[in-house]
Amino acid sequence: MMNQPASSRSAAMIAVAVLAIIALAVPRLAPNEFILSILGFAMIYAMLAASWDLLIGFAGLVSFGHAGFFGLGGYAAALATYHFGLSPWLGLPIGGLAGGVFGILIGIPTLRLRAVYLALATLAFAESLRIIATNWHDLTRGSLGFNLHPTFFRLSGEAANSYYVVLLVSSLSIAVIYYIARHTSLGMTFQAVRDDELRARSLGIDVVRHKIAAFALSGFFAGVAGALYAHYLGLISPSELGPATTMLVVAMSTIGGIGTIIGPALAAIVLYLASELLRMIGSTYGQVAIGALLIFFVILFPEGVAGWLSRQRASWRNKRKT
Amino acid sequence: MPILEVSGIGKRYGGIVAVEDVSFKVKRGIATGLIGPNGAGKTTVFDMLTGMQRADRGSIRFEGQTITNLASHKISRLGIGRTFQSVRVFGNLSVLENLNIAEANSAAPARHGATDRVHRALALVEMEEHAGKPAGALSYGQRKLVELAMVLVQEPRLIMLDEPVAGVNPGLVERLSDILRRLIDSGISLLLVEHNIRFVTGLCDHIVVLAAARMLADGTPEEIMRNPDVLEAFLGSDH
Numbered sequence: 001m002m003n004q005p006a007s008s009r010s011a012a013m014i015a016v017a018v019l020a021i022i023a024l025a026v027p028r029l030a031p032n033e034f035i036l037s038i039l040g041f042a043m044i045y046a047m048l049a050a051s052w053d054l055l056i057g058f059a060g061l062v063s064f065g066h067a068g069f070f071g072l073g074g075y076a077a078a079l080a081t082y083h084f085g086l087s088p089w090l091g092l093p094i095g096g097l098a099g100g101v102f103g104i105l106i107g108i109p110t111l112r113l114r115a116v117y118l119a120l121a122t123l124a125f126a127e128s129l130r131i132i133a134t135n136w137h138d139l140t141r142g143s144l145g146f147n148l149h150p151t152f153f154r155l156s157g158e159a160a161n162s163y164y165v166v167l168l169v170s171s172l173s174i175a176v177i178y179y180i181a182r183h184t185s186l187g188m189t190f191q192a193v194r195d196d197e198l199r200a201r202s203l204g205i206d207v208v209r210h211k212i213a214a215f216a217l218s219g220f221f222a223g224v225a226g227a228l229y230a231h232y233l234g235l236i237s238p239s240e241l242g243p244a245t246t247m248l249v250v251a252m253s254t255i256g257g258i259g260t261i262i263g264p265a266l267a268a269i270v271l272y273l274a275s276e277l278l279r280m281i282g283s284t285y286g287q288v289a290i291g292a293l294l295i296f297f298v299i300l301f302p303e304g305v306a307g308w309l310s311r312q313r314a315s316w317r318n319k320r321k322t
Numbered sequence: 323m324p325i326l327e328v329s330g331i332g333k334r335y336g337g338i339v340a341v342e343d344v345s346f347k348v349k350r351g352i353a354t355g356l357i358g359p360n361g362a363g364k365t366t367v368f369d370m371l372t373g374m375q376r377a378d379r380g381s382i383r384f385e386g387q388t389i390t391n392l393a394s395h396k397i398s399r400l401g402i403g404r405t406f407q408s409v410r411v412f413g414n415l416s417v418l419e420n421l422n423i424a425e426a427n428s429a430a431p432a433r434h435g436a437t438d439r440v441h442r443a444l445a446l447v448e449m450e451e452h453a454g455k456p457a458g459a460l461s462y463g464q465r466k467l468v469e470l471a472m473v474l475v476q477e478p479r480l481i482m483l484d485e486p487v488a489g490v491n492p493g494l495v496e497r498l499s500d501i502l503r504r505l506i507d508s509g510i511s512l513l514l515v516e517h518n519i520r521f522v523t524g525l526c527d528h529i530v531v532l533a534a535a536r537m538l539a540d541g542t543p544e545e546i547m548r549n550p551d552v553l554e555a556f557l558g559s560d561h
């Protein structure tokens with residue numbers, strides 16, 4: 001926040017620095033391909049959750065079709081790399097562009113819809129993409145998924161390098177999303193539109209254009225996340241476009257604290273690692289556990305963990321003042 | 323040339339005639355009052371002038387340019403600012419953020435002097451010490467001041483105020499009167515809806531009276547106060 005006291009800002013800086021050092025050191029501490037790949041996917045989900053939060057937490061627009069942006073970005077990156085022989089690096093901006101353009105295409109017809117209807121419409125968009133990906137066999141190889149595209153580091157034994165790529169791209173993207181949301185007049189204007197459209201319009205704000213911009217930006221970062229996923233895993237399949245992906249993102253962001261960007265990103269990492277752990281233990285009830293966790297957090301921390309923390313900090317500061 | 327020319331505008335909500343054939347002019351550099359009993363159609367006139375409601379008929383010209391039914395954000399960018407009868411600020415954002423948003427979306431946002439502009443507006447309404455507070459946490463009167471500062475920071479040439487002193491304490495009425503007087507002196511044109519007649523006659527050189535959706539009178543404060551139709555319209559209501 002702009003007017004945060006210096007002490008809490010430096011505390012946040014220290015926390016970020018510690019996290020960064022740990023993240024950078026993991027390949028040395030635990031040179032285990034499996035651990036690295038799980039951490040990489042957690043980072044990708046963190047980025048996806050942050051992109052969702054930009055849309056709902058700042059522009060006030062509900063998307064239940066975020067898997068659509070994610071999967072579309074993944075397919076666009078994989079197919080473009082394969083069919084046009086492009087470098088996998090170019091897949092990232094291509095995936096982002098696909099997500100961004102799709103965001104505009106979804107945004108325009110659905111802008112006048114209110115929350116529930118917007119949620120349903122975006123869900124329907126994502127579902128139609130999933131059906132196309134499943135049935136357009138010649139292009140996507142159907143439900144098996146697409147895995148013919150070259151990825152960043154093809155040789156085995158380069159897990160650490162791939163991990164660093166994912167770490168770099170996702171943390172950079174989360175930082176950019178945070179910066180846009182909290183420190184630019186665009187991000188401020190999104191919040192104005194979210195809080196009071198009429199007031200916004202009377203201040204000269206083109207509400208429609210800003211909503212479309214929010215969809216485009218959110219779709220862009222979700223698309224980059226999808227592209228990163230397709231290249232990191234070497235596979236993109238229709239199931240990534242499904243509602244389970246979206247629900248995971250919604251749960252992560254809600255638990256982390258909508259409207260904070262960092263909260264959803266951190267919650268995504270924790271939740272993803274937890275769900276993988278459950279799977280390793282052999283629990284078939286992983287989804288159920290995530291659902292139960294979501295209910296638990298929504299009841300105990302209705303503003304998310306980040307919201308709860310900032311309220312605790314504020315009341316602690318007030319107490320100290322008096 | 324008047325800054326605003328309203329000719330024959332009308333508005334119906336279903337079967338309700340909210341405004342019928344209203345015409346008046348707002349002169350540059352003075353305050354014009356728009357008065358009338360509750361439900362006379364004053365706010366509806368404001369909503370049509372700022373593009374928030376479509377006019378069913380008639381035309382509106384601002385500085386010679388037709389703005390009838392133009393999108394409200396475009397009207398705002400031409401140089402018309404307004405406040406709302408039920409004060410509207412962005413409650414989740416700080417006072418400073420509210421002003422920054424207004425500044426960034428004004429017709430000509432300052433490239434470098436943005437913070438100067440924002441602080442001048444804050445100083446004018448004497449709200450500097452509240453800059454970091456969430457606007458939603460302020461008192462009603464303070465939110466009215468923030469709302470006015472948001473309009474001022476955009477440097478509009480015409481400011482429309484919908485009941486600026488309704489529900490505020492007498493001290494603040496005085497302060498608002500001073501602030502508006504200073505705006506007029508600096509060349510800004512005002513259009514003012516207000517039930518506090520003393521406040522209106524103290525500031526306005528010209529008054530337009532609406533009653534039951536129609537124009538009742540139009541003249542100097544002296545002419546209006548002497549007009550028997552006006553007296554009857556107001557005595558006939560709860561004023």
Ligand SMILES: Nc1ncnc2c1ncn2[C@@H]1O[C@H](COP(=O)(O)OP(=O)(O)OP(=O)(O)O)[C@@H](O)[C@H]1O
Pocket residue numbers: 335338339340358359360361362363364365366367407
């Ligand atoms: N959105 C709306 N839908 C239906 N009727 C409306 C709407 N807005 C206003 N009206 C009606 O139009 C008429 C004029 O209302 P308006 O708010 O313009 O009056 P006003 O002069 O501003 O009154 P007040 O002094 O109470 O603010 C009233 O009869 C009101 O009930």
Ligand SMILES: [Mg+2]
Pocket residue numbers: 364365366407
């Ligand atoms: Mg009114």
